[in-house]
Amino acid sequence: FRGKTSSVERNPAVPGTSGQTNRAIDVYLADDNLIVREGVKALIERNADLRVVGVAADYDGVVSGCAATEPQVLVTDVRMPPSFRREGIDAAKEVRSMFPGTGVVILSQYDDPEYAVSLLAEGSAGYGYLLKDRVAEGTQLADAIRAVATGGTALDPQIVEALVRPVLTPGGLSSAEELLLSLIAEGRTIKAIAAIRKVPPSVIDAEVEAVFVKLATGVSAGDHTALNRLRLLHQAIVDREEQGETLSRLLPSGLASKLRNASDVRIGETEKVFVTVLMSDIRSYSTIAEHADPSELASQLNTHRAAMNRAILGEGGTVMQFVGDAVMAVFGAPFPQDDHGDHAVAAAAGMHALQADINASWRAIGLPEFGLGIGLSTGPAAAALLGSEERLEYTLVGDTVNLAQRLQQFASAGETVLSSATRDVLSVQVPAEELxxxxxxxxxTPVVAFKIGQMTKAGTL
Incomplete structure (x- = not known):
């Protein structure tokens, strides 16, 4: 579930929801044209479950406005001041880097797929692209906002057609060439297509080059569409292969760049590391889930995960996985970190502090609070990249990982329990009770652990 939970009072029941109470989706709106902006705002606010929390007319206004309001969805034009090129898309990506859960709907008067390719280059989840002259048709805009707020995708049919339609050159394309072009347009990498076809990647690479040559024939014949299509498709392939776009979406932060820069990293091979592992869990989550509305609980869980992610990344940690209400992170891998214990303790304190702030906002609107328990364990582990070239998983195994899981079970809400090994590596000791x-x-053998109560970011009780 995407988006952020905000301190918004409950709205009256939304038509078509069988009388259920829903909280509004906060929307930030950006367009340099005042008339268009006000028209779109009115269109959005016709829906009881949508609320515009701010507007902007340029790149800087979008970024600063979203930073202040933290909306669940940003609706923005493509071209705005200062250069009237693609400020809307650039601003949307900047907002997503600050708040990964924010959905984005781009409104454009251009059906050129170049903008859609640019928008979706890092994945389509939580993104929408609509044409301005069609947003007033039915409930298209409202439906798109709701879709991206929950991690879905909303693309205007004309854009989808432009993205996947093969370009026919004067000589025409064979059915096999059309299929290949469609796979490329869908974002499949050369390696992925080779796996589907059960042939070496070099064969697919040659076929792709041949299709490009054929499209170039259309360009020489004056076909501007063929030229534009050729440029966009080629750039999409280059970006995905050279920038590791697929790896970046599948692997924890930092690992994709390590793989690109280290040719000796191999699938299935293990690496010995000395790390601090963090495990967190929400206390009484099953009881909360039993009595909560599933949609509201999903939104709460997403807000919690986004905050925990920020606290961990802010201390140089790597989020390994989210499993239900649990979070696993590591400090000291995939890149070495001399003071990984200190950073892990600081991240735990930050996680508690952020959750306390979130709980205060939830308390004001009658939502159940999350009580967080965290366990920290330091020691050796084995890190491995497992899977295949099409699907990879970065895994950390060993007693250090298992111990972190056990220790978090000793932590009550608001507490952090750390192993004696973690306490020993800290450069600055924190007050802790020996268990x-x-x-x-x-x-x-028995385990000696230490319990830290509620901490501030500075590490004091």
Missing amino acids: PAQLVKGRD
Whole structure:
């Protein structure tokens, strides 16, 4: 579920929801044309479940406005001041870098697929692209806002057609060439197409080049559409292959760049690392889920995950995975970090602080609060890149990982429990209560751990 939960009072029941109470989706609107902007605003606010929380007319206004309001969805034009080129798309990407859960709907008067390719180059989840002259038709705009707020995609049919329609040159394309071109337009990499066809990537690479040559024939015949299509498709392939776009979406932060820069990293090979592992879990989550509205709970969980992600990344950690209400992160891998223990403790404090702020806003609107328990463990582990070239998973295994999971079970809401090894590597000691030695599952000898109460970012009680 995408988007952010905000301190918004509950709205009256929205028509068509069987009387259920829903909170409004906060929308930030950007367009340099005042008349268009006000018209779109009125169109949005005709819906009881949508609310415009701010407007802007240029790139700087969009970025600063979204930073201040943290909307669930940004609706923006493509071309705005200062250069009237693609400020809307650039601003949208900047907003998404600050708030990964924010949905984006681009409104454009251009059906050129170049803008859509630019927008969707890093994945389509949470993005929409609509043509301005069609947004007033039915509920298209409102439906798109709702879709991207929940991580969906909303593309105008004309844009979809432009993206996947093969370009016919004077000589025409064979059915096999049309299929190949369609796969490329869908964003499939050369390696992925080769896997589908069960042939070496070099064969697909040659076929793609041949199709491009054929399209170039159309260009020489004066076909401007063929030229534009050729340029866009070629750039999409180059971007995905050279920038590792697919790896960046599948792997934890930092690992994709490591793979691109280190040719000796191989699938299936393990790397010995010395790290601090963080495990967090929401206390009494099953009870909360039993009584909560599923849609509201999903929104809460997304808000929680986004905040935890910010706290971990802010300390140089790597988010390994989200599993239900649990978060697993590592400090010291995939890149070495000398003071990984200090950063892990600081991240845990930041996670508690952010969740406390979120809980205050939830409390004001009657939503259940999340009580966070965190476990930290330091020691050796084995890191491995497992899977295939089409689907990869970065995995961390070893007793250090298992111990972090066990220790978080000892932490009550607002507390962090760390292993003695984690406490020993800290450069600055924090006040902590030593717990009685006790056996944990998977260990033959008792474990000594230390409990830290609610902490500030500075590391004080």
